[in-house]
Amino acid sequence: MNLHVNTNILPMAQPRVMYSVDSELFFLHSATMYLSPGEVEVEEDEHGHLNMSGTLQRVATDTVFYPIDEEGIVRDECRCFEDTIPVGRAGDTVSWFHPAILECLKSDTTESFPFTYEWAKKRLQEYGIQVKEERRERLRLYIYLKSRDSDTHYKFEAYCYQGESDIPFWKGFRKEEYSVEALARAIVDTLKGFFNVYPLPEEVALGVRSLLPGEEENERVKQLVAGSPDVPCKVV
Secondary structure, three states: OEEEEEEEEEEEEEEEEEEEOOOOEEEEEEEEEEEEEEEEEOOEOOOOOEOOOHHHHHHHHOOEEEEEOOOOOEOOOOHHHOOEEEEEOOOOEEEOOOHHHHHHHOOOOOOOHHHHHHHHHHHHHHOOOEEEOOOOOEEEEEEEEEEEEOOOOEEEEEEOOOOOOOOOOEEEEEOOOOOHHHHHHHHHHHHHHHOOOOOOOOEEEEEEEOOOOOOOOOHHHHHHHHOOOOOOOEEO
16 A cells, blocks of 8 residues: 655644543634545545555545644544534633534533633633623423443443533443433432532423433433432422
């Protein structure tokens, strides 16, 4: 295989702060490296696919973009910016409900919430971005559920997507440990931990999607959460 790649670096006119979901860190996007196809001689396998993987295969067929941080390091974990969240530029003010901050908090334990939030706030301030703390009357917590197989065990995962939930949530369960009651307890624990940092709203809109085939919401989970003596706020 003879692969020729054209490389170009374009400085950012106004550097912006980004959050890398994969590396779990903030960085200043100061320039962008573009990799584009050159002369490519690649053999195809029996299925007609290129005998390359990952970035090389993408460069062979398309242009790949990587952000470069303030230290000149190519953030190659941020492929085509698919794994980054733009935050802002020096002088900007962002809400503490910003998706990047919420993504920082996402964890299977809420004990780290206060420390992680303070770390994120401090890092953004170092970049000249202020974090505005505000109270909202109504917050959303939309949980999506997914099952997957692995070599060692069957795992059930519940999580929320960026931009669709105001409260970060991620929790994994082994199949033998999973129950509707376990998920409800995990949601209550998350709410209690989150509201150790953020102010209580009037209510939280809870949605639990795809627990059972064809179900958009699982009312049993919502009922257990709303009826828990430990839930810190009204759940609708």
